[in-house]
Amino acid sequence: MSENKEIRTRFAPSPTGYMHIGNLRTALFTYLIAKSQPNGKFILRIEDTDQTRKVDGAVDIIYNTLKNVKLFHDEGPDIGGPYGPYVQSERKEKGIYAEYAHKLVELGGAFYCFCNKDDEEEIDDASDVSSNEKAKFAKQNDPCRKISLDEAKKRIANGEKYVIRQKIPAGRTSFTDVVYGKIEVDNKTLDEGIMLKSDGFPTYNFANVIDDHLQNITHVVRGNEYLSSAPKYNILYKAFGWEPPVYIHLPPVMRDANHKLSKRNGDASFEDLVAKGYLPEAILNYIALLGWHPEGEQEIFSLDDLLKVFSIQRISPSAAIFDIEKLTWMNGVYIRALDLNSFNDLAMPYYKQVIHSNIDFLFLSKMLHDRVEVLGAIPEMIDFIDSLPENYDLELYTHKKMKTDKDISLKALQEAKSAFENINDSDWNDAKIHDVIMDLVAKLEWKNGQVFWPIRVALSGKQFTPGGAVEIANILGKTETLKRINLGIERLSNS
RNA sequence: GACCCUAUCGUCUAGAGGCCUAGGACAGGAGGCUUUCAAUCUCCUAACAGGGGUUCGAAUCCCCUUAGGGUCGCCA
Numbered sequence: 001m002s003e004n005k006e007i008r009t010r011f012a013p014s015p016t017g018y019m020h021i022g023n024l025r026t027a028l029f030t031y032l033i034a035k036s037q038p039n040g041k042f043i044l045r046i047e048d049t050d051q052t053r054k055v056d057g058a059v060d061i062i063y064n065t066l067k068n069v070k071l072f073h074d075e076g077p078d079i080g081g082p083y084g085p086y087v088q089s090e091r092k093e094k095g096i097y098a099e100y101a102h103k104l105v106e107l108g109g110a111f112y113c114f115c116n117k118d119d120e121e122e123i124d125d126a127s128d129v130s131s132n133e134k135a136k137f138a139k140q141n142d143p144c145r146k147i148s149l150d151e152a153k154k155r156i157a158n159g160e161k162y163v164i165r166q167k168i169p170a171g172r173t174s175f176t177d178v179v180y181g182k183i184e185v186d187n188k189t190l191d192e193g194i195m196l197k198s199d200g201f202p203t204y205n206f207a208n209v210i211d212d213h214l215q216n217i218t219h220v221v222r223g224n225e226y227l228s229s230a231p232k233y234n235i236l237y238k239a240f241g242w243e244p245p246v247y248i249h250l251p252p253v254m255r256d257a258n259h260k261l262s263k264r265n266g267d268a269s270f271e272d273l274v275a276k277g278y279l280p281e282a283i284l285n286y287i288a289l290l291g292w293h294p295e296g297e298q299e300i301f302s303l304d305d306l307l308k309v310f311s312i313q314r315i316s317p318s319a320a321i322f323d324i325e326k327l328t329w330m331n332g333v334y335i336r337a338l339d340l341n342s343f344n345d346l347a348m349p350y351y352k353q354v355i356h357s358n359i360d361f362l363f364l365s366k367m368l369h370d371r372v373e374v375l376g377a378i379p380e381m382i383d384f385i386d387s388l389p390e391n392y393d394l395e396l397y398t399h400k401k402m403k404t405d406k407d408i409s410l411k412a413l414q415e416a417k418s419a420f421e422n423i424n425d426s427d428w429n430d431a432k433i434h435d436v437i438m439d440l441v442a443k444l445e446w447k448n449g450q451v452f453w454p455i456r457v458a459l460s461g462k463q464f465t466p467g468g469a470v471e472i473a474n475i476l477g478k479t480e481t482l483k484r485i486n487l488g489i490e491r492l493s494n495s
Numbered sequence: 496g497a498c499c500c501u502a503u504c505g506u507c508u509a510g511a512g513g514c515c516u517a518g519g520a521c522a523g524g525a526g527g528c529u530u531u532c533a534a535u536c537u538c539c540u541a542a543c544a545g546g547g548g549u550u551c552g553a554a555u556c557c558c559c560u561u562a563g564g565g566u567c568g569c570c571a
Contacts, residue, residue: 050571183500230499289508291507319502399531438530
C-alpha cells in the first residue's frame with residue numbers, strides 16, 4: 001500500500017429501512033478514517049442488489065441522517081463523482097458486474113453453475129445428513145465445477161439458467177485486519193458462494209469487491225460480521241490480480257450481552273432517539289465511544305474534535321453494549337452547553353405540546369435549561385402550568401425534610417394568600433414575590449421550607465417541578481397563583 | 496456441527512511484561528450547597544472469567560477450559 005495514495009473509504013448501506021445506531025457508528029468511523037487524513041475522501045454507495053428487500057424512502061433516510069450528523073460525503077448518488085454511478089442497481093444496468101463475473105470465470109476464479117434452487121433445497125430438506133450434504137455441496141463439491149467451459153458456454157447459449165459461483169483454490173488464505181490482526185483460514189472451510197445471481201444481479205459478496213476496486217477504495221470499513229467472509233474477498237482480489245484494500249472490521253454494538261442492536265429494537269434507530277429529544281451531536285459523540293477510545297480521559301468531542309484525535313489503532317476488537325443511560329447523561333451535557341436562546345428554540349415545540357397560554361417562555365427556559373437531559377421529558381415537567389393536576393394528592397403537603405404537614409400548609413397558604421393579594425399587579429415579579437415570602441417566613445418565625453413548600457405544591461400539584469415557589473408563581477401570574485392557592489386552602493380545609 | 500472472533504467494575508473503557516494498592520466516565524450510595532427537583536462540589540462502593548504455563552516479574556505473552564458473538568443464503 002503506497003503511503004502517498006489518498007485514503008478513500010466508503011459507507012455502503014442497503015436501503016432497507018431505518019438507520020440503526022450500529023450502522024451510524026460504522027458511518028462515523030468510516031468518515032473519520034478518511035476525513036482525519038489530509039486528502040481523505042468519504043464516499044456514499046447504495047447497495048441495493050437485493051431488489052426484494054428495497055424499502056421506499058430508505059435512501060432518503062440515509063441522506064437525511066448523514067446530513068443531520070454532518071457526515072458529508074465527497075462522492076455519492078446525489079452529488080456524483082468520478083467513479084459513478086454510486087448505486088449498485090445502476091451499475092448493474094451498465095453491465096459492470098456481469099462483465100467482471102464472466103471475466104472471473106475466464107481467469108479461473110469462478111465457474112458457471114446450472115443447479116437450480118430447488119435442487120439445493122431438496123438436498124437441504126432431504127434427510128438428517130442434509131445439512132452436511134448441503135455444506136459439501138457448497139464447499140468445492142458442486143457438480144457443476146466439473147463442467148468444461150466450452151460445455152457450459154454451450155448450455156448458456158441454449159438458454160439454460162445459470163449462476164456464477166466463486167471457485168475456491170486449495171491452500172490457506174490469510175489477511176491482516178487493522179483491528180483484529182492476522183487472520184488465517186484453511187480454504188477448505190470456505191464456501192463457493194454465488195457471485196452473479198440468475199437474475200443477473202451480483203450478490204453482495206461480489207459487488208462489494210468489484211465496486212471497492214473500481215472506485216479505488218483504499219480502506220474497507222465494515223462490521224465484523226464480514227470477518228469470516230473476508231478471506232473469500234481476498235481470493236477474489238487475487239484472482240483478478242488486484243491489490244486488496246486495508247481491512248478495518250468494527251466490533252458489534254449490542255443491545256445487551258447476548259443480542260446485537262437490531263432494527264427490531266425500536267430505540268436503536270437514530271430517528272427514534274432524535275424524536276425522543278436526543279441531540280444529533282450528542283448521539284454522534286456517544287457512539288464514537290462505542291468501540292473506540294481516545295488517548296486521554298476526555299469524553300466530550302465535537303465532530304471536529306474527533307477528526308483531530310481519531311486513530312484507527314484505538315479501535316477495540318470487543319463488542320460494546322449500547323447504554324442509553326450514558327447517552328442520556330451526555331445529552332444533558334450538550335443541552336447545558338447550549339446558550340439560552342438556542343435551548344429555548346429547541347424546547348419550544350415541546351412547550352407547545354402542553355402550554356397553550358402565552359407565558360414568558362424564555363423565563364421558563366431559564367428554569368429548565370439545567371435540569372433537562374432529554375427534550376422529550378419537557379412536557380411532563382411543565383404540564384401543570386396550563387392546568388393544575390386535578391385532585392393532586394394532598395399528602396404532598398406533608399414533607400419531613402421541609403417540616404410541613406397539612407395543618408402547617410393550610411396556615412402557610414392562608415398567610416400567603418393575603419400577602420400575595422397585597423402585591424400590586426405591576427409589582428408581580430421574581431424579586432418581589434421572593435421578598436414577600438421571606439417577610440412571611442420572618443413574621444411567622446418558621447423555617448423557609450414550611451412556607452415555600454406548601455406554596456409550590458398548591459401551585460403545581462407535583463412532587464417535583466422545575467423551579468420553586470417563586471418562579472412558578474411568577475410564571476403563573478397573580479390571578480392564577482391566587483386561584484390555585486385558594487383551591488389548596490379549600491381542599492386542605494375539607495380534608 | 497464446522498470455521499472465525501471476543502473476554503478488565505452493572506455499563507463504556509484505560510492498560511502494549513515491572514509505572515497497578517488496576518485509572519477515568521455513566522449508573523448506584525453518602526454528604527455539602529439549595530425554597531422542591533436539578534445543576535454543581537466532596538467522598539464511597541465496584542472488575543483483570545477459570546486453570547495451566549513462559550518470566551526474576553503477567554491484567555498484559557502462550558495453551559486449555561468456560562462463556563458470549565459472528566459466518567456457513569440466488570440477504571447485505
